[in-house]
Amino acid sequence: MHLPTNQKKPFFRSPAGWATLGTVPVLALGAFFLWPSASPSHAADAQDASVPDARAKYVNRGLFPSDEPGDEQARTITGKVYSIDGQPLAGVQVSATSFAIAGNLPTTVASLETDADGRFEMRLADGTYQLVANKSGYGPSFVPAQTGESVSLVLTKSGTVRGRVLDADRAPMQRFVIDVLTAAPDSFAAPMPLFSKRFEGTDGTFEVSEFPAWPVVIRATAVDHAPAFSNAIHLEKPGDTREVELLLGDGCVLEGTVKDGSGRPLADVFVDAEARFPGGVSEVSMEAASRTESDGEGRFRLEHAPSGKVVLRGYDSEHAPSTVVVEVAADCKPSKSLDLVMSDGGSISGVARKSDGSPLPGARLTLMQRAVGFVNVIADEEGQFRFDSIPPGNTRLELVYGNQRTSAAVRVEEGAVTERDITVHPTGQGEIRGRITAGGAPLAGVQVLVATNRGREQGLDVRFPVTDKDGVYKLAGLPGGHYAVNVVTSAKTEGVQVEEGQVAVLDLDIAEPPKTGARAEAE
Template identity: 30%
Template sequence: MKRFLPWALGVVVVVVCFLVGRSLSTPAPSQAPSAGPPSAARVEVRTERAPAAGARGGGGGPAEAVALQVVPDADATGTLRLQGLVLDAQELPVAGALVRLDSASVSPVQTGQDGTFLFTGLPSRAFQIEAFHASAMAGPVSFWLREGTEPLVLHLLPAATLQVDVVEQGSRKPLPGARVEVRVPQPRTADTDGSGRALVQALPAGRHTLRVAAPGYAPVWRFVSVGAASAVPQPLTVELAAGAAVSGTVVDSRGAPVPGARITPVPQAGSMLPLTDARWDGVVADAEGRWRFDSLEPGLYRFSASGSRNAPGASASVRVAGAQPVDGVVVTLGDAARLSGTVVDGHGAPVPGAVVRVVLDEGLGRTVARQASVGVRGDFHLEDLPRRRVAVAAVHDGASSSTRYVDLAQDGAGADVELVLDATGVVRGRVEFASGEAVGEAVVMAEPLGSRLRDRVEGTLRGKHVTVADPGGRFELRGLVQGTYQLRAAAPGTPVHQRVAWLGTATQAETGGPEVVLKLRRGGSLSGQVRLEDGATPAAFTVTLRGGSGTSFGGGDGRFQLTDIPAGEYTVFVSGTGFLTKALPGVKVAEDQDTPMGAIALSRGRRLTGRVLGAGGAPVPGAIVTVSQQLRGSSVVVGGAAELEHGLQRVNTDGEGRYVLEGLSISALQLGAEHAIEGRSASVRVEEGVQDRTQDLSLAAVGQLEGTVRRGAVPVSGVLVLVTSPGAAAGGTSGSTGTDGSFQFGSLAPGTYTVLAVVDSGAGQQVERASAIIRPGETARVDLELPRGEVTLVVQAQPSQAGTSAAAARAILLAQEAQGGAGAPTQVQTLTLTEPARFANIAPGAYQVCVSAAPVQGAPVSDSGTLLPPNCQPVRVSLSPAEQMMMVAMPAP
C-alpha cells in the first residue's frame, strides 16, 4: 500500500490543538431554569454560560468546534426591567461593580452602595450579563428576560490579571498613556502608568485578542493566552513602533460611494481568526465614502466594510511598508439580502422573545454570525446579509428550531421564513457525591455526542447547554435536539471557562430517557516546588494541566499548589521564561487528597543569541525571530496548546538588531527571522546539543503568493490557508481567505512550498493541497478547488478483531491517484464505535479510508520523509444514493 506524506495527520493535529485552545463566547439560551430557585425572592446565577473549550480523550473535558462570535443586532427599546445584586466571595454586597449586557443599545451600569443594579427599557429576549470589580468577575451568564423574571444574583469569583509593559520598539523606552484592551468578548481596558505598565484585571482564562495603542504609534493586535486566576499577574511586553497612514473609499456594487459604512483593518498573516472587530477598530466613511486610518504597523492587510444597506465586502490585499502613506484603497460592498419571517411553536402560535441566529460558515474563520430578537407577533428581520447560503435557527428557553439553510442568492428566498420550535428534547437528572449526598446548585454541562450537532454551525446557532441544579441536586435541560448527550457536573459556582474543572469523565444520556445520575467526585490538589538546576528559583512560572488553563506563580521559594482538580491522571507542564518547559506525564490526582510532586528540577536549556542583518549587512531592529522544535511534513504550529507542545518562541530584535532566546530544547530546532520591509531569512536548522549557540540571520528578498479558494464558481471565505516549507520555523505560516475567496502571503523566502486549504466539515476538517515555487521579487499563484460532490459517505466502526478497541480514532478520506495509490487527504473526521464518521460533499470516484487511533508518533520514516500509513481500505463512491455506507475495524488503542 502506498505511503503518503504526514501532512494529513500533522495539519489536523495542529488545527485540533488550536480548536481546543481557542475560546470564543456565544450565548447559549437553551438553558433550562433550575427546578427550584434558592429563594422566592431572587435567582442565583453562579456560572458563566459562554462556551469554553476543553480537552478530549484521557478524561478530557467538553470538546467543541470553535463557535463563532455572535453579534446581536441593535435592540429596540422595551418595557422590561432587570434588577440584580452583586456579591463577593464572602456573600457581601459589592459597591461600584460594573455590570454589562450583550447589547449595543444598553449602557453598562454600576452597582450602588448596597450592591444592587438596575437596567430599564429592555426588550424580552435572551441576554448575556457579566460583572467585574477589581480582579474578580462574574459571568458571562445567559438568561431569558421576560415579565416576572426574578432579580439576578451575581457572585464575583477570582479572575486573572494581565501585566502589560508597553515599550517603544528598538529603544525599549517605556510608553506612558498607552491604552491596553483585552477583549473577553467585551473589552477590559487600562492605561499604562509613568513606567509604561498597565494592569488589566478580571480576565477569564482562555485565548483572547489584545489591542495596544498609543498616540504617535501604530496600534498592534495580538492573541494572548490568559491563564487561570492567580495572585501573581501574568506578565507580557508589547512593543510599539510608528506606522503609516492608510486611506481610501468604500463603494457599492455599482461604484457609488457608501457614506456611513464602517471600515475595519484585517491583518492577513499568522492567524485564521480575525484579530480586529468592527465595533471597536472600525472607522466610519464620510459623506463621500472616504475613510482613513492614521497609523498602521507594517504588514499585509485587507480592509473590510459593512453596513449602510449593503452586504459586507473587503478590499484586495494591501501592503503597508514603513512610514510611506497608502492611498486609493477601494472597498466594494455587495448587494444586500434580507431575511425575515416568523417563529412559531409546535401548534403554529407565534413565540415572542425568542432569538433568531444566522450564520455564514464557509471556512474556519468568522464570516457572519448575527442575532436578532423576535417581536411581539413572533416576527424577525435581519438586514445587510450577503447573498449567500446561510444557516438559520431560532432558540427559546424551552425549545429550539431545526436548522434551516436558506440560499439568499435566490430572489425572495429570504422572505417569510417560518421557524418552528420543534426541538423540545429534555434530559433530567440529579447530581450527587459518591456517598449519595445531593450536590445542590451543581453546574451541569451537556455536549451533543453526534458529530452533526458538534460542528461550528450548530455550536454557534445553539450554544452550550448549561444549567444549575436546584438545592436538592436535581436539574433539567430543555430545548434539546433529540439524541445522545455527554453530561458533566462541576461544583457549585464553577465558571464554564474554568477548564480544569470540566476534565472529569462524562456520563451519556438520551433525550426523553430515564433520569440520569451524575456522580460528582470531590476534587484533589497538586503541590510541588520548582527549582532551576543551579538551585535558583525562576522569577515566574506557570503550571498547566493538559487540556486546562495554566496558573501563574511568582518566584518566591518556587512552591505551588493547584486545587479543585477532578480525580484522574494528567500530564503537567511547567513553563516560563528562561528555562525549558518540563512535561510530567502520568500524575495521578486522588479525590480529597493532595498529590505531592516534590522537587521539580528545571533545566535552563539552551540559549540562542545573534543578530538579524539586512541585505547590506546592517542590523535590523524590530525583526521577528521565531524558533520551534523541528517539525515533519507540512504541519504548522497554530495556537497556544500547539505552541506549548512544540516549544514555539518569538522575540523581536532590539535597536541593534540583536535577539536572545532562552529555555530552548536540546533537540534539533528550526530558526528564522522576518521583517515587513527588509524581507525574510532562510530557515536555519540548529543541531541538537546542550551548548548555547550564536547564530546571525540574514534577511533577503522575498516573493509573494496569492490565490483563491472556490467551490465550483463560488468563492469560499474564512478558509484557513497554511503555507509550509520543510525546516521552516513554526513549520510555516497561516492566513485566511476574504469574502472573495482570495488569500495572499507577501513575505516568503524563496523555495518550494506546500499550500493547504482547510475548511470545517462537520466535526472534522476538509483539506485541499497544492504546491508553489516562490522566487525573489515574483508573485506565485495557486487556485484551490474544493470538491462539490453531493454524496455523503458514512463510515461505521465495528470492534477490533484483535480485542480491545480504541475509544476514538481519526478517519481520513484520501482520493485515489491514477496509479492506484493513496493521494491527498480530502477530509478528516473523528470516529467512535457509537458515532460514525461522515464525509460530506463527495464526488463519485475511487477513494481510500485510513483509520488510526492517534497521530503517528515515531512511526517508520522512509528516505523521502513519508510515513507508513494507518489501516486503509479502498472504497468506490457511486453517483447514488445520496448517502452511502462502509464498515471499518476500530483500531487497537
C-alpha cells in the same frame, strides 16, 4: 513576548482552544469568552485613539422590533454573581453591552454594582445584550442575555501580568491604554475587551490582575500610534504571573473609497479596521482602534492602522455591513486597492416551529455574526420570519422558547435568500438531575447549561435549568443522548448519557479543577 503589528501568530493552535455552543461561546465547552470593561471611565479611555465615537445613521438591530407603542420601554435583566467558592460577591461591576456604534463594535449601554448579596437588576430596552462582570483580583465573566431573563455569573481568582509599553525607539510611553482581549469566530458577535484601563507615568509600566482561566491577548493603544498585540497569554492558576513588553509604532495610513454596487461614491459611511489573526479552528479578528467616515466623494483615510492582514468594514443605514480584506506590507503598501463596495447582502427566511411541526407565532429569533452583532426579529402569526441585509458568510441563528434554545449554523450568500426553518427540539422521557456546589457548599439560583448536538439540520439543543435553594437542578423531558452539562460562566463541564425513560445523575462542584489529560483518562 512582544508581537509586532506586522507579525501575527496563532492564538489558539488546538481546536480545543475554543468551541461554541448556542449563544454561549465556551472554551472547551467550559471556560467562557468574556469581555467586560473595568469601569465606565476605563471604557471611555479605550477610545482615546479612535474617531468618531457615535453614528447617527447606524441602526442597532440587537433591539427587538415592534409595532406596538412603548416598545422602547425598559425591561429588566436580573442576576447574581458568585465567587468560585460559592460566596455571593458584592461590589462587582456588571455592564450590559450592545452595538450602538457599529455591528462589530460592542459598547457599554448600562452599568451598575452588585449589592451585599451579589444581586443586580438592570433595566434595558427590549433586546439581546452581553452582560459582563468585573472585580479587581478576579477573572472577568460574561453571559449573553435577553430582557426578561435571570442569569448568574461566576468569577474566579486571577493571576497578574506586568509589563512595559515602549515606542519604536524603545522609549517608555507615558500615556496608553491596555485592553485584555479574547477571540471569537466570525459567526458570533464581536466581544468587548475583558479589561480596559488607561495608564500614565514616566516608565511605561502597567499591571493588570483581571484575567480569566483561558488564553487571552493584551492590546496596547496610544494616540498617534498603531496598536500592538501580545502573544496569547494563559494564566492557568490564581497567582500566576507573566511579564510582557509591547512596542508601539506609527502604523500605516490606509486610503480608499466607498462605493455602491453601481460604482457611485458613498458619503458618511462609517469605516473601521480590524487586525486579522490565524486561530486554531479559523481566523479571528480583533478591533484595531482605527475608525473614520467617508467624505462627500466616498474617500476615507484610516491613520495608524496595523500592518499584516487587515479587515476593513463599512456601515451605513442603506446596505448590509460590508467587508474588504487586505494584506498590508511592512512598508505599508496594501496588496490591492482599498475599494470598499457596499452590498445589499443576503437574506434568511423561514418558519419557527414547535416540536410537533406546527408554527410558533410570536417566536423571538436572534441572528449573530461579527459584522452585525445581534439582529433580532419576531415571527408573525404564522411563525414566519425573515432577516434582510445580512453579510455573506456563516452566521448563527437561534430560537428562544422558554428555558430552551435551538441554535443552528446558516450560510448566507450574496443576493440570495436562504430558506431555513428552525424547530423547538422535541421532548422525551429522560431526565438529568444533580447538585451544584462550590467547595461542598450548595449554589442556589445558578444557571446550568445542558446541551447536545442533534446534527447539522436540527442544530444544537440547549436548555437552562436553575438550581433551587439546596443547589439541586432537575431537567425532565429529555430525549435519549449524550449531553454536556456546564455551570454557566464557570470552567466546569462534564458529559452524561441519558437513556430514554431513565434518570441520569450528575453532580458538579465548580471549585474542583476540570478533568484534563491523564486525570480524565484515569477516571
